[in-house]
Amino acid sequence: MTAQLIDGNALSRTLRTDVAARAAALKARGVTPGLAVVLVGENPASQVYVRNKVKACEDNGLHSLLEKHPADLSEADLLSRVDALNNDPAIHGILVQLPLPPHIDAQKVIEAISPEKDVDGFHVASAGALMTGAPGFWPCTPYGCMKMLESIGYELRGKHAVVIGRSNIVGKPMALMLLAKNATVTVCHSATADLGAMTRQADVVVAAVGKRNVLTADMVKPGAVVIDVGMNRNDEGKLCGDVDFDGVREVAGWITPVPGGVGPMTITMLLVNTLEAAERGTPA
């Protein structure tokens, strides 16, 4: 069996058409959805991601403001920039690109973002909303993974999902989103005794570790859905995920590629959240 591909670029194109239509409808009511993207330092990958976010805004009718700061920006100055953006009526969503330089407490900066503008979904209020099922912004990467499952009509009720990784921005929210759809969820991590024994039982595996070949063909149940959140470089410098794609695709039923899978969906869901923030702030 060769797995079917879940194409994040194609799904993004479809979802972004809807984003553009909703942005145009808001514009007709005098409001242009606005996203502020804050970059501190010169991390090369972060520079690519923020450029792609700004371009995605431009291409789909959203206004964006890119703030680039030097790596030695003080935490206090960053907090005062966030405060200014919280009070800017043209800005509906704020994101601070991660990672931040080590002298800055990232969680402190995230907590300074107004929850109404927290389109990354990283604020503790957003995390609490996800946990309780209250309205709030969902973190873009796991939200994108859920959209990918939805796009293939996958019914999660009664299925066993294994999430590998327990970060605050992917693993934990991913587990909560799967749970909300009535999957039985297991979260595995670096101290899991026998990862393969867990993943072989899974109908859905989400790999979000940041390490190549964490999931190999012998660890996958035939027909399972495999979602690869990893973003790594192989020995030739080529982008690859956490999953041994060539091996696993021969066993799985569905698989997401890297590149062209979860990555573009992360940016698409950021547009969706920004639009949602602008719509919430614009009474009918």
Ligand SMILES: Nc1nc2c(c(=O)[nH]1)N[C@@H](CN(C=O)c1ccc(C(=O)N[C@@H](CCC(=O)O)C(=O)O)cc1)CN2
């Ligand atoms: N404030 C945030 N920081 C970070 C987040 C986030 O959601 N918010 N996530 C990651 C990085 N990230 C978004 O910022 C991100 C990573 C990868 C992609 C992507 O489209 N990847 C492409 C390949 C791009 C390339 O050629 O390098 C793909 O997979 O096809 C988008 C967004 C950490 N920081």
